[in-house]
Amino acid sequence: MIVFRYLSREVLLAFSAVSAVLLVIIMSGRFIKYLAQAAQGMLDPGVLLLIMGYRIPGFLQLILPLGLFLGILLAYGRLYLESEMTVLTATGMSEQRLLSYTLVPAFFIALVCAWLSFVLTPQGVQNVAQILNEQDALTEFDTLVPGRFQAMRDGSRVTYAQELSGGRDELRSVFISEKRDVRKPSDKEEGITVLVAQSGRQEIQEDGSRYLVLHDGYRYDGTPGDADYRVIHYDTYGVLLPKPEIEVKMGERETMRTAELLGSDQPRMQSELQWRLSIPLLVLIVTLIAVPLSRVNPRQGRFLKLLPAILLYMAYLALLVAARSALDKGRIPVAVGLWPVHGVFLLIGLLLVYWQPMRLKLAQRRAQKESQNA
Template sequence: MIVFRYLSRELLMTLSAVSAVLLVIIMSGRFIKYLAQAAQGALDPGVLFLIMGFRIPGFLQLILPLGLFLGILLAYGRLYLDSEMTVLSATGMSQQRLLGYTLVPATLVALLVAWLSMGLAPQGVAQVARILNEQDALTEFDTLVPGRFQAMKNGSRVTYVQDMSKDRGELGGIFISDKSLSRDGSKERGITLLLAEKGRQQVQADGSRYLILENGYRYDGNPGKADYRAIQYDTYGVLLQRPEVSSDISEREAIPTRELFGSEDPRHEAELQWRLSIPLLVFIVTLLAVPLSRVNPRQGRFLKLLPAILLYMAYLALLIAARGALDKGKIPLSLGLWWVHGVFFVIGLVLLYWEPLRLKWAGRRAARGVIHG
């Protein structure tokens, strides 16, 4: 029991550290993506941390299996390097017994991953989709930030306001640059510049909204040509475009797991098998990691780290490829993703029993040599 607690503590501490680092790295990349959209006016900056919070369960469901895999390699690798595993082996600690000890904390991780995969992650995705849909309903007016140039319509329109009232009802010091067809109807791109002292929003009966500019100028022309037209106006209306928010979330990821059971849609079946595969992934990577963590102290603890990571990447990549093939109907639903787990389960068994069998065969050959000698 003391050995079990010691191994579990070492494994869980390493798992927590590795998972925390991986979570920070992944969240930083996604946060930068959303932050860029907020800077362009496509997202309200106030919802950034809310979106990231709802995405955490989806990140963790894939981070924890990898964190467990690396945790076993690093924690047990250190024990081999410090000859602690050699002492444990001398007291009867076999690879099978070590695997049994490791499966206990791995089961806790698998249960947590199952909860995330089948419960929290779909709920989080649904909330993120709701927030992004609300952002899609916003207009350029709702996302304007005073003192900042904001690009809209894929960069074809740039808007700037000097100041804005707290209720966003009144704008001051307005500049709008909008690319459009030239006045002579050719395909050459022109540009329209709008300047105004102040502006306000106006909602039409059909739901469309306009920015009503007052006391300003409009300039039309083509860059590089001296044919600009200047118009002074008292009132001018500009149609407010809705910002385009890019999202990597599919609708089926937000479907509750209970609704996926019994569905005849192949895409829903693929999603269900994917959610069930992630907890199963935890047990398979545990079977792979325990024999891969065995290192020779003279070789260093990182000798097998790169091959092990490549094996894990091949496992996950094959799962994702099989999921895509299942979506397209190229793989029967009965076969699904389970054959991928079966292949790597067999690989894990080979790795687990290869070293004992090799030593056993070497011992037999040595015994024959002694007898013949």
């Protein structure tokens, strides 16, 4: 029991450290992407942390198997390097017993991954989809930042306001540049409309339609590089704003509950179900692979087998993704699905586990035969 606790602690410490580093790296990249969208006015900065919180389960369900795989390699590699594993082997610790000890914490990590995959990740994806759809329905006033030029409508409109009231309905020193189409007898050329105003106000009508009403400004219509342009001075100018429409996509397979996937015969739904089942199964199989791969010679160094092990893991994950894509397109029968990939790497793990004992037994038999012949 003391040896089991010691080995489990070493594995869990390495697993926690690797998983934390991977989570920070992945979340940093995703947060930078969302932050850039917020800077462009596509997202409200207030929902960034909420979105990241809902995305954490989806990140963790892919990070935890890799974290456990690397944690076993690093923890046991250190024990082999410092000859601690040699001492344990001399006291009767076989590789099969080492594997059984390692499978206990791996089983609990697999349960956590199953909970993430079956419950938390679909809920998180659904919440993120709802937030993003609500963000798409926001008007320019909801995401406008005073003193900053912001691109709207995929870059076709640029809006600037020097000041913005607390209720986000009044603007000061407004600048709006929007692309438009100018039709000429010969062809169709792109033009620009520029609106400048001393102030502006958002007005909501009884039917829910929204207008941007500008006061005391100019409108410029023309084509860049062309001297033919038009200038209009106005006291009041009204612009109809798109009416927000919230449309949350509830039918996406990533947001569906696992119970709903179980009752579906569609290949795409079965593909999603098998993918969710593959996450906890992946944890157990990579544990089976990692334990024999962690065996290193102290003279060879701790990281000798780390790169081949990572490549083997990447091949496993890449084959799962390719099989999932083929299952989505109907190239693989649903009954076959992703299971052959798991079967192949399960066989690889069993071969790695029993290859060394088989070699030792064969070597002992050869030595006995040679001694008898002598």
